[in-house]
Amino acid sequence: MARIKQFSLFRLVGVFLLSTASVFTKVQAVAAPTVSALLSQTNGISVSGTVIDAVSKAPVDFATVALQDKNGKLITGVPCDANGKFTFPNVAPGAYDLAISFIGYKTKLHSITVLAGTAPLQLGQILLESDSKALEEVVVTGEKDLIQQTDDGMVYNAENDITNIGGTAADVLKKVPSLAVDIDGNVEMRGSTKIKLLINGKPSTMLADNLAEALQQIPADMIKSVEVVTSPSAKYDAEGTAGVINIITKQSSIEGMTGQVTATAGNRSNNLNTNLNLRKKKFGLRASVGGNFNDRVGDSESDQVYFREENFIQTPTKLIQQSSTFENNGRSLFTQVGGDYDFNEKNNLSASVRFNRSRNLSDRSLSTSQFTPSGEEQVQNYRFRDIDNLNRNNGFETNLHYKRRFQKKGQELDIMAIFNTNGSESDYALTEENKTDVITRLEQSNNHSTNREFTFQTDYSHPFEKLGNLEAGVRAVLRNSGSDYDFRYSRSAAAPLVVDPARSNLFTYHQDVYSSYLSYTYRWKKTYTLRVGGRYEYTAVTGDFETNNVETSLEKPFHNFMPNVMLMKRFKNDQRLRLSYSTRIQRPGINQLNPYRNESNQLNIRYGNPNLDAEITHNSELNYSFFLKTTSFNASLYWRQTNNDINQYQFPIRANNDTLNTTFANLGKNATYGTSLSATTRFHQKGQVGVNLNVFYNDLTSFIGRTMLSRAGFMYNLSGNASYRFVNDVSVQTAGSFNSPRLSLQSRSTYNYSYSLGLRKEFWKRKGGVSLNVENFLFSNNSIRTTVTNTNSNNYNQNNNYNRIVRVSFNFRFGKMEFKRNKALEKLTGEGGKRKG
Numbered sequence: 001m002a003r004i005k006q007f008s009l010f011r012l013v014g015v016f017l018l019s020t021a022s023v024f025t026k027v028q029a030v031a032a033p034t035v036s037a038l039l040s041q042t043n044g045i046s047v048s049g050t051v052i053d054a055v056s057k058a059p060v061d062f063a064t065v066a067l068q069d070k071n072g073k074l075i076t077g078v079p080c081d082a083n084g085k086f087t088f089p090n091v092a093p094g095a096y097d098l099a100i101s102f103i104g105y106k107t108k109l110h111s112i113t114v115l116a117g118t119a120p121l122q123l124g125q126i127l128l129e130s131d132s133k134a135l136e137e138v139v140v141t142g143e144k145d146l147i148q149q150t151d152d153g154m155v156y157n158a159e160n161d162i163t164n165i166g167g168t169a170a171d172v173l174k175k176v177p178s179l180a181v182d183i184d185g186n187v188e189m190r191g192s193t194k195i196k197l198l199i200n201g202k203p204s205t206m207l208a209d210n211l212a213e214a215l216q217q218i219p220a221d222m223i224k225s226v227e228v229v230t231s232p233s234a235k236y237d238a239e240g241t242a243g244v245i246n247i248i249t250k251q252s253s254i255e256g257m258t259g260q261v262t263a264t265a266g267n268r269s270n271n272l273n274t275n276l277n278l279r280k281k282k283f284g285l286r287a288s289v290g291g292n293f294n295d296r297v298g299d300s301e302s303d304q305v306y307f308r309e310e311n312f313i314q315t316p317t318k319l320i321q322q323s324s325t326f327e328n329n330g331r332s333l334f335t336q337v338g339g340d341y342d343f344n345e346k347n348n349l350s351a352s353v354r355f356n357r358s359r360n361l362s363d364r365s366l367s368t369s370q371f372t373p374s375g376e377e378q379v380q381n382y383r384f385r386d387i388d389n390l391n392r393n394n395g396f397e398t399n400l401h402y403k404r405r406f407q408k409k410g411q412e413l414d415i416m417a418i419f420n421t422n423g424s425e426s427d428y429a430l431t432e433e434n435k436t437d438v439i440t441r442l443e444q445s446n447n448h449s450t451n452r453e454f455t456f457q458t459d460y461s462h463p464f465e466k467l468g469n470l471e472a473g474v475r476a477v478l479r480n481s482g483s484d485y486d487f488r489y490s491r492s493a494a495a496p497l498v499v500d501p502a503r504s505n506l507f508t509y510h511q512d513v514y515s516s517y518l519s520y521t522y523r524w525k526k527t528y529t530l531r532v533g534g535r536y537e538y539t540a541v542t543g544d545f546e547t548n549n550v551e552t553s554l555e556k557p558f559h560n561f562m563p564n565v566m567l568m569k570r571f572k573n574d575q576r577l578r579l580s581y582s583t584r585i586q587r588p589g590i591n592q593l594n595p596y597r598n599e600s601n602q603l604n605i606r607y608g609n610p611n612l613d614a615e616i617t618h619n620s621e622l623n624y625s626f627f628l629k630t631t632s633f634n635a636s637l638y639w640r641q642t643n644n645d646i647n648q649y650q651f652p653i654r655a656n657n658d659t660l661n662t663t664f665a666n667l668g669k670n671a672t673y674g675t676s677l678s679a680t681t682r683f684h685q686k687g688q689v690g691v692n693l694n695v696f697y698n699d700l701t702s703f704i705g706r707t708m709l710s711r712a713g714f715m716y717n718l719s720g721n722a723s724y725r726f727v728n729d730v731s732v733q734t735a736g737s738f739n740s741p742r743l744s745l746q747s748r749s750t751y752n753y754s755y756s757l758g759l760r761k762e763f764w765k766r767k768g769g770v771s772l773n774v775e776n777f778l779f780s781n782n783s784i785r786t787t788v789t790n791t792n793s794n795n796y797n798q799n800n801n802y803n804r805i806v807r808v809s810f811n812f813r814f815g816k817m818e819f820k821r822n823k824a825l826e827k828l829t830g831e832g833g834k835r836k837g
Contacts, residue, residue: 044092046089046121047091050124061081062080066099153243177634180739190242226245235473238560242617242619259814260274260275285339289334289335295330299325299326301322306792308792319372326363333358336352338353346405347404351399353396368603384434391424391426400417402414447485484506485505507543507544508543529569529570536562538557558614565580573626574628576623577622578625580621583619584619588614603658605661621636632680639671641669645700647667673696696715697714698714732759746790780802
């Protein structure tokens with residue numbers, strides 16, 4: 001009896017997260033009848049019956065049947081078996097009520113009369129009617145913790161954070177432990193921006209070109225959770241030196257039809273998102289349509305002090321001041337359709353298609369003034385530039401996934417094919433004027449770029465009865481990127497535009513990665529877990545760059561073997577101690593390789609480096625976590641060392657020259673030593689508080705030419721959240737993050753922060769809701785000051801981003817869902833019983 005109760009509870013919590021106080025009370029009462037009640041049922045009549053669904057006529061397995069007297073007092077109780085059958089072996093003569101209940105169904109009272117000296121009483125089939133209202137309330141009430149620990153890292157349950165409503169994926173990632181998002185939307189994981197980001201476990205070209213911009217296009221309302229994998233197994237793609245971030249979107253597996261509409265209006269963002277989920281027996285269909293409108297404004301100022309150094313004494317030679325304002329208007333639309341079909345309990349086929357289209361208009365002004373060391377302005381060197389950039393992107397992604405389950409529990413075969421393509425058109429226009437408003441230069445350009453990626457992958461998992469589990473797989477990723485850049489200019493408004501061959505180029509890049517892996521996991525006495533594995537990857541790189549009618553080719557094949565090992569021990573109270581080591585790789589991206597020269601700022605020319613090599617990183621981590629009642633705690637010590645580190649650096653073209661070059665290079669060694677702490681606790685069953693701290697020491701050593709540079713220092717991230725749900729369907733939540741000053745080989749920037757407050761009211765039996773979210777409301781802007789040191793200049797920059805945000809969101813859920821169980825599938829996957837690992 002106790003075993004069955006534990007099985008049912010595990011299923012409700014682990015699979016469907018359905019837990020309400022009333023249900024627990026009933027189960028507990030049925031599981032613990034009084035001694036006197038049991039003694040009174042020793043010489044009676046057998047009573048039996050079968051509980052079935054009123055619509056489908058399928059048995060309701062493990063429903064609870066309570067025997068009570070006519071006053072409602074509990075006498076005893078039994079659960080139904082897997083076929084919905086129940087039996088009371090000895091019931092004394094008398095009149096009784098049977099109270100039959102199960103999650104997702106209305107409780108039914110069935111009256112019976114037991115007569116003395118009669119044959120066993122066969123009640124036949126008893127119909128239970130589904131209760132979608134009760135099921136919906138249970139789903140809402142049984143919330144997951146905001147942060148949950150896993151064997152490989154942690155999970156942030158974004159759908160439980162009301163401050164995310166109406167925002168974007170960038171807003172979601174700001175609140176994830178171990179992650180930091182700067183003012184420009186760049187994502188950092190434990191001090192590194194080199195991360196592999198997946199959507200539903202799959203790569204996306206949408207995220208490859210400009211991650212910060214792509215995250216602004218993904219609505220937060222679509223995101224169910226974010227997985228942070230700090231210790232990836234060999235099964236994961238080895239890219240991403242810091243680890244893996246997997247964004248899980250919302251999908252429904254409950255039979256029936258459900259949908260949701262969310263509309264948001266605000267001063268910085270407006271969006272409308274809809275989704276529909278349909279499941280009927282073996283077939284499931286998901287569809288999403290939406291659009292985002294995001295606006296950003298800001299300004300910046302910089303002082304560049306040039307000097308001449310003699311005998312270690314710096315003598316200023318001139319001062320250049322620049323001021324800039326910008327306004328970005330982003331528009332994006334997306335459509336996504338996916339479906340899956342269960343041929344039977346062993347074979348499943350799923351597919352999805354996504355279209356996305358975005359348009360971003362950036363209007364920027366840049367004024368440049370030059371002064372002598374005494375402070376006298378040199379009017380002849382004044383320049384004012386008006387710069388417009390219009391970027392249009394069209395993306396298409398599709399994947400086909402076949403899963404084969406075998407009779408042995410955990411034995412699976414996965415075959416997947418993915419095709420992604422992303423096309424971009426960029427129009428650039430510049431007008432330059434002098435102090436007297438005379439046009440001194442015009443520039444126009446068009447850049448057409450493409451990024452295509454084919455992925456073919458097969459994974460196989462084979463469990464051994466007493467010898468653990470073996471995983472193996474092969475994967476091929478075929479990438480093809482290119483850009484066609486056409487640049488024209490004129491030195492006056494009257495002169496025609498002419499092509500500049502030195503700044504026009506044609507660049508193509510091919511990167512094919514072939515990999516295989518083997519991973520073995522052994523669990524001993526449910527206490528120790530050992531996982532060892534290795535991944536071999538062969539990379540073939542070719543590229544062609546043509547400018548000034550001169551063609552340059554590159555060819556760089558290389559191969560890597562990357563081992564992986566993890567040892568974990570479990571203690572009482574769900575305590576875990578994990579030690580892991582892995583090797584990761586970071587290949588240069590198309591933007592880092594493309595040698596196109598961006599000269600929109602005449603004092604800082606930016607371009608890529610086609611001669612970059614891949615970098616290799618060694619990751620080690622010691623992790624401890626525990627869960628005690630309503631509190632979870634996680635602590636990690638980690639070490640990460642990257643050799644052949646790819647990073648950005650600046651240098652003057654020659655001594656005493658105003659112009660700086662900014663490009664990428666394999667600079668040397670980058671070592672990080674850190675600790676990460678996080679804690680989450682619930683209070684009064686309605687509230688939750690969490691805090692996260694990441695502190696690390698970064699040691700950089702590099703050789704640029706014949707010069708050795710080194711820099712080291714401590715940095716940290718601090719974030720927290722708190723929420724409370726009131727009894728009248730009102731919720732309040734707040735979140736905040738603080739990132740300490742950042743340093744690189746040549747620069748140091750000041751701290752940045754963000755905070756938010758959300759209030760939500762639900763109505764219409766929790767089918768609808770209105771949310772008010774405010775972010776960074778205390779100050780009008782967030783200022784970041786950066787200092788860059790070069791051999792002949794010191795540059796001081798201040799960027800102001802006006803990110804005070806107010807948004808109001810309305811959402812409405814519709815449709816009907818039913819609770820259906822697939823016992824054959826549960827037998828194969830192990831669901832419904834005790835959860836593994």
